[in-house]
Amino acid sequence: MERNILGATGMEVSPLCFGALPLGPLQKNLPLPEGAALIRKGLEQGINFIDTAESYFTYPYIKEALTGFTGEVIISSKSMATTYEDMEKAVFDGLSALERSYFDIFHLHAARTKRTVFEERGGAFQCLKDLKKKGVIRAIGIATHAIEVVEGAAEEKDIDVVFPLINQAGLGIVGGTKEEMIRAITQAHQKGKGLFAMKALAGGNLIDQVKESYDFVLGIPGISSVAVGMVEERELEINVKLFNHEEVILDPIDQVKAKKxxxxxxxxxxxxxxxxxxxxxxxxxxxxxxxxxxxxxxxxxxxxxxxxxxxxxxxx
Structure with a gap:
């Protein structure tokens, strides 16, 4: 699978990012060996980017998937912590669970917050800045559904990566339209921020427009990767082919399983x-x-x- 540069971070990421939320206990709750095997298969097929979060409880899947794997893997995580102490705990607990010495990206998990998030979570933000200086995280990010937060992140010098919600239907965007979100993303891109996207399929609403939905998001200047949750081998197979620009014909069974x-x-x-x-x-x-x-x-x-x-x- 090809690699894209994630803004000024210089990190090279696959355009398909493995979203770890759906396979964990909050959603599909796959048995640990099954979920880990699915992630590992994705890595072996060229995915080198995994997105997770403290609140997803999916670190054990990722740890097992990485056991014995020698390729480079970029791991992005996030926390809703607001204080310095809670963010520090979130980062180090995550590293302990993954048995790693650093996170590539660690976000302020701020799905539905306002532009003032950087002040309101000042302690947590300062913690990430300090941990970056110590080499515990390589890049500081913010994950959000809100246009005004993306706009604020574009102007925030200590934010390296922005993880916004965007899809061709404009579903789930907080504070405006898809066109306004794209303008905010463009602004962040022009400031050198690394960008990867969430909810390209709008929570499943665009499952009958899979290729068009991915192409739409990847066509936005600055978007280097799309995080996609996957819980079955067939989903992984289809997505890998689509992101490798291979022809895929979705049969009725795929559609039924996708909308089950x-x-x-x-x-x-x-x-x-x-x-x-x-x-x-x-x-x-x-x-x-x-x-x-x-x-x-x-x-x-x-x-x-x-x-x-x-x-x-x-x-x-």
């Missing part, structure tokens, strides 16, 4: 009922102040997902 269920991230659900109101099939309801799905009524149309303010509904 609606998943609700209960920790993210705030019980607002927006998804219930949006569902045309009366397949969603609130139970104990959390959204629930009636799988017999759900036809996986995806109408609910764009209405969730927490981006807590996915199609898998």
């Amino acid at each position: 269920r609606l998943w609700i991230f209960k920790d993210g659900c705030i019980g607002c009922g927006a998804c219930v109101d949006a569902c045309p099939n009366n397949a969603l309801m609130l139970k104990d102040d959390k959204a629930e799905v009636d799988t017999e009524r759900c036809i996986l149309c995806g109408y609910c997902s764009p209405h969730c303010p927490q981006f807590a509904i996915r199609l898998f």
Whole structure:
């Protein structure tokens, strides 16, 4: 697989980044050997970039996948820590779990925050700056869904990498349109920031436009890689081929498997009922102040997902 330069960091990353969230306990919860084997297969097929987070609980999968692997692997992680002490703990706990001496990229995990995040999490940000000076992390990043945070990161000299949400449907973007997010990304690129993207398939809503969706995101100047969550070998096979510019024909079985269920991230659900109101099939309801799905009524149309303010509904 080809390599792209991640902005001024100089890191060479594969255009396909293995997103580790879905295989872990918050989503698919694959057995450790199975999840690790899938990551390892991706590495052996040319992926050299893995994205994870403290809150994903997927470090054990990555550690096992890397055991005995001799190729270079770029690991990106993140934490929602706000204080110096909590961020320091997050970084060193992660390194201990992975049995590594440094992180290539460590982000402020700031999906739905405002531009003031750098001041509000000043202690955590200062910790990352200090750890970079010590060689414990190679680059400081911020992972966000918000346009104004990308704009702020472009002007923040100590931010090396920006990990924004962007997709051709404009779903999940906080604070504006896809065109406005692209302008913010362009601004960050012009400032030399490394950029890789999340949610290219809009949480599964664009599964019937896979190639077009990836091409759209990779066509944005400055985007070096796209993080894609994968939980099955067939998904990995399709994505590797697509990112290697090989022809892929998705048969009906692929489409059915890709849309096999609606998943609700209960920790993210705030019980607002927006998804219930949006569902045309009366397949969603609130139970104990959390959204629930009636799988017999759900036809996986995806109408609910764009209405969730927490981006807590996915199609898998």
